[in-house]
Amino acid sequence: MSFIKKFIEQETINRRNLLLASAYGLSGAAALRMFGAGAAHAAVENPTIAWSYRDRTNPYWNYIVYGGEAFVESLGLPKSALVNLINEGSSEKSLADVKALLAKDGNKVALAIDANDAPNCRPVVEAVAAAGAHVSTIWNKTDDLHPWDFGDNYVSHMTWSDEGPAEQTARILFDAMGKKGGVVHLGGIASNNPAVERLNGLKNALKDYPDIQLLDAQPADWDTQKANQIMASFLTRYGDEIKGVHCANDTIAYGVLEALRAEGIEGMPVVSYDGNERAVELVAKGEILATVFTNPYWGGGITAALAYYATIGAFKPSDEPHEHREFYGPTILITPKDALDFKAKYLDTNPTYDWKDFWGPSNGPIQYKS
Template identity: 45%
Template sequence: MASFDATHSGGRFSRRGFLAAGAAGIAAASLPRRLSAATPPVLVTSIRSLSNPYHAVWKQGAEAFAKSVGAEHVTLVSEGNSEKGIADIRAMLAKTGGHMVLNSDPNDTPDARPIVEAATKAKAYVVTQWNKPSDLHPWDFNPYYISHIEFDGIASGKQIAEILFKAMGGSGGIVALGGMISTTAAIERKKGLDAALAANPNIKLLDFQVANWKATEAYTITSSLLTRFGDQIKGIWAANDDMGTGALEALRGEGLQGQVPIVGIDGIKAAVDAVKSGEYAATITSDPFWQGGMGLSLGYHAAMGTFDPAKEPKDHREFYGRVTLITKDNVAEYYKTHIDAQPVIDWNDIWGRCTGQIRPS
């Protein structure tokens, strides 16, 4: 049997409650899920790793939503292993008899298909985020595959690059750190960087290296690039903040923090702190707290019959969510509302951050 890390808001997941939820799900398996209002579905989050600050906040949002509806919540972590991530989801579907809602950030783009197919077969409601094949669509798996959520990576990658170039004075060399090259976000953010470079001929890309979203890899790579290029490096572009803060540690080791601007994406606390201190020029956040809670809210409301996914327009089934740019101009306010305090979110406003249908790739 696949192993998984099952936790819920408030501590270890209750075995008695888990078995009860599973029994209820099995008993209701022949009925439409939305008729099971007396036994709310188990809420399940599937993410890469809780050591990643972005996913740690995602889990907090999931727990906040679960608490708001009094439902059980389980977190599954793949630790970057696609086989484990898919196996753990299948194990949870079996244990709950399919009476569950899944909010999944697939480890890799191809992983979304077996996850969606397994959930649909079990009549469990599922939302995916960030990664899925372009030919996999929620409307082909009605009503159980509710929505796929992304954030416009091309626009974000381009925007942070332009801010970086401005912080550099409009000319000079940069190095860039990319995410897992097969994932949608990494591919799109690199396209955004490329577009910004094409429009700014006085900026030279000295090197682009894949650091797989990880601070440790980014630190090692940046240290090597600093040795190789020295003071030719006038800025660092990172496809996420875990890598960006890893690069920042490498700069600190050379006493260059604040002298070489960095930009990233995710809005993790370390990056927001760096924006405050002037070591970071900007970060963009998709609000992982919202992602963690709203993905479950969509599934929960569908399961409870609040809406019928099959009747929703396509721009509710595959959509870009809203992002927030964090710079020195608004970092103090952002810190007050998202770092010092837990964000206040209306979990019933399920379509409030839709900004348009995802464009075909």
């Protein structure tokens, strides 16, 4: 029997088994365990490399895509070879876009994705696995979803351990406030893992500052305009009680600073997260006290690389230890004393990375709270 005939027959069996499992009410992960996920997935030549993400108006996602493009160029391909699936903050669009690409290119898809929110990650992964394609995810997934439950199709998940760094920025903020007074927090999308962890980091720091009061915490959905509106409402409601602002990311901080300027307030202590270029410049000037860099350029490139090299059969994900399939990305705290040096090293020019060194800058296996 020819290879092609065998492959077609096995794909038919795989799809039939998934349909049967669905009829019995099994989840995608259970179905793949039941029928042996990845048993007959052959290496693919010239896969479709895709990145699915929120938008390019956010500097963070620009760096993610720049990294993806740099990886594609390392293969001798033009940047345009990277397929951009922009979900505009909609989990429904994220899943629909992925399914449309899978319907077109099937098992040739090598997908890198932030699923937009944690619950959306499972249907994305199940759709990829059912098509025999490969996916690597970042940031958002539920704790009960693991790559090793999907054979080789779910290649890897990378997130960042945000509680510790967010607690560091909170402590810097509280010290600048004189260790007393009211603080407000503006967060990301409520169901996003990083939004949850960054708020938890603030709450952890509060335990050691009895004279600091958390006046309010509201989701700003990672959006500058929404953050501006929320901060304006905080100022109306709490006025002079607010002595500091804890922001879940840099784009939120930009909206906060605009709201403060509109009220003629200068010197209010503010901290943020992400380490975008504009934010780092504001840190250097002392307008933001600290931000945290998660190296999105490396994250964007390596996530695409993992999906691609698994797709072409360069390595077999199921042969890797768990810490190579779920791992933390790197973080760097940036303060005024080191902001300019950091900018020169990481932002003025992008470092050169070996895209086959999948776990070099990573920061250990993901730890789950019991």
